[in-house]
Amino acid sequence: MAGTPAPRPPLDTGARRRHHSTGSASGVSASHQPVTTLTRSTVVRRAASTRSTSPRAPLHYGSPSPADTDYHQGRPRLRDTSGYNPRSQPVAAPACPVPASHNQAQHDWNPAVGDLQRIGAGYGTGGSKMPSIPMAPGGGQLLSLVRSSVTPATWQAYGNAWSEWLHFAKGNGEDTRQLCDSTINYLVALRARGGSAISAQRRLTGLAFFFKLLGWQDVTKHFIITQALKGWRREGKKGDTRRPVDFQLLQRLLAPLQVICKSPYETALFRAAFSLAFFGALRISELVPQSAKKPGGLKQEDMIVNEKFIRFRIGRSKTDVLGRGCWVTISAIQGHACPVQLISTFAALRSAGTNFLVHEDSSPLTRYQFSRLFNRCLEHLGLEKKEFGTHSFRIGAATEACLQGLSESSVKSVGRWKSNCFAAYIRPNLIINQFSPQVPIRQ
Numbered sequence: 357m358a359g360t361p362a363p364r365p366p367l368d369t370g371a372r373r374r375h376h377s378t379g380s381a382s383g384v385s386a387s388h389q390p391v392t393t394l395t396r397s398t399v400v401r402r403a404a405s406t407r408s409t410s411p412r413a414p415l416h417y418g419s420p421s422p423a424d425t426d427y428h429q430g431r432p433r434l435r436d437t438s439g440y441n442p443r444s445q446p447v448a449a450p451a452c453p454v455p456a457s458h459n460q461a462q463h464d465w466n467p468a469v470g471d472l473q474r475i476g477a478g479y480g481t482g483g484s485k486m487p488s489i490p491m492a493p494g495g496g497q498l499l500s501l502v503r504s505s506v507t508p509a510t511w512q513a514y515g516n517a518w519s520e521w522l523h524f525a526k527g528n529g530e531d532t533r534q535l536c537d538s539t540i541n542y543l544v545a546l547r548a549r550g551g552s553a554i555s556a557q558r559r560l561t562g563l564a565f566f567f568k569l570l571g572w573q574d575v576t577k578h579f580i581i582t583q584a585l586k587g588w589r590r591e592g593k594k595g596d597t598r599r600p601v602d603f604q605l606l607q608r609l610l611a612p613l614q615v616i617c618k619s620p621y622e623t624a625l626f627r628a629a630f631s632l633a634f635f636g637a638l639r640i641s642e643l644v645p646q647s648a649k650k651p652g653g654l655k656q657e658d659m660i661v662n663e664k665f666i667r668f669r670i671g672r673s674k675t676d677v678l679g680r681g682c683w684v685t686i687s688a689i690q691g692h693a694c695p696v697q698l699i700s701t702f703a704a705l706r707s708a709g710t711n712f713l714v715h716e717d718s719s720p721l722t723r724y725q726f727s728r729l730f731n732r733c734l735e736h737l738g739l740e741k742k743e744f745g746t747h748s749f750r751i752g753a754a755t756e757a758c759l760q761g762l763s764e765s766s767v768k769s770v771g772r773w774k775s776n777c778f779a780a781y782i783r784p785n786l787i788i789n790q791f792s793p794q795v796p797i798r799q
Contacts, residue, residue, distance in 0.1 A: 517562030536575040553588035600752035612736040628702035631695040637753035637771040640746040754781035
């Protein structure tokens with residue numbers, strides 16, 4: 357009939373579901389009770405009492421200056437208090453199909469921003485895709501910022517956990533019971549494969565990240581999951597048994613480098629690297645890059661070398677993903693293992709390059725090369741390389757600082773620890789005290 361408006365087309369099922377969808381509250385992480393001061397002080401006193409009382413030359417460990425320490429201690433902890441619910445606006449989510457076989461080979465899944473922007477085709481229970489994340493148009497820019505909020509290694513680890521969990525995923529995330537069942541089945545399969553409680557906790561952290569990103573209920577904090585994880589830890593608790601590289605062992609490690617390395621330049625390079633790792637209490641990622649093609653490690657522009665001290669800046673670390681940086685100072689000591697002397701010797705020979713620790717061809721010293729030479733030195737001394745790791749230098753710095761009688765706050769300052777986890781690094785009972793008399797300290 358003329359003048360009668362045409363009837364509007366019916367709203368499709370997907371649009372109706374999006375029109376009526378509502379968000380679900382994200383779970384809140386449970387807080388952990390701090391270790392008491394009495395317990396920590398007992399650990400420090402007990403560690404100090406287990407070592408020989410023979411006089412030892414005082415060591416000057418790398419530690420932030422007072423201004424640096426105040427800066428880091430006064431740094432605010434960022435917390436989201438906006439109450440923003442990501443499901444209140446339309447966005448795309450990781451559109452990853454659930455594999456048909458649970459036994460197919462696993463590969464690293466490093467989700468790109470595009471993966472987070474694709475809308476799942478099967479939106480609903482039984483669909484082959486996971487549902488979309490609601491976000492306003494242009495929200496992909498925020499997703500790239502979300503990815504930048506964690507380190508690349510953490511993002512990939514989270515992606516791998518998510519990819520594994522998708523094998524057991526049921527529904528579309530709206531049903532909390534199905535989410536919980538899927539996560540429980542995933543943990544059961546992980547335990548059947550012989551996984552540890554630590555690896556399970558890391559995967560749950562990745563799942564919680566994506567659950568919150570999707571606006572789903574964080575079922576990783578469900579009572580049965582948290583309690584089962586506690587029992588899992590108690591059942592398989594073995595602890596970290598890596599031995600520390602203390603000052604005495606550091607001196608022994610410097611000797612065989614002259615035989616193992618192919619040139620005086622390489623000898624000076626690795627002596628400087630070992631010295632920086634110990635006296636700076638550095639993580640391996642703070643010292644050298646993962647590979648020659650990846651950024652990381654100490655930069656030449658961040659090094660200050662003179663006759664009395666070495667001062668350098670750690671640009672980015674595991675606990676400083678925003679890259680605020682921290683300056684560390686190492687003072688000179690008496691003896692051939694003086695870090696200022698060893699590092700200055702290498703600085704005088706050093707080839708050009710972005711990183712401070714570089715080979716003669718200007719290529720950076722990598723994590724693999726550092727670990728390989730460290731293991732060869734251990735074998736030369738007749739020690740079991742499986743009992744040590746690159747983290748042994750950092751563990752040794754904390755242990756040696758405690759044995760030198762430093763206070764609890766000073767030990768934390770040596771390793772730039774802001775929590776009480778430093779107590780786990782004090783391991784005087786694992787120090788190697790017996791050496792063959794024919795192994796000289798110096799060659």
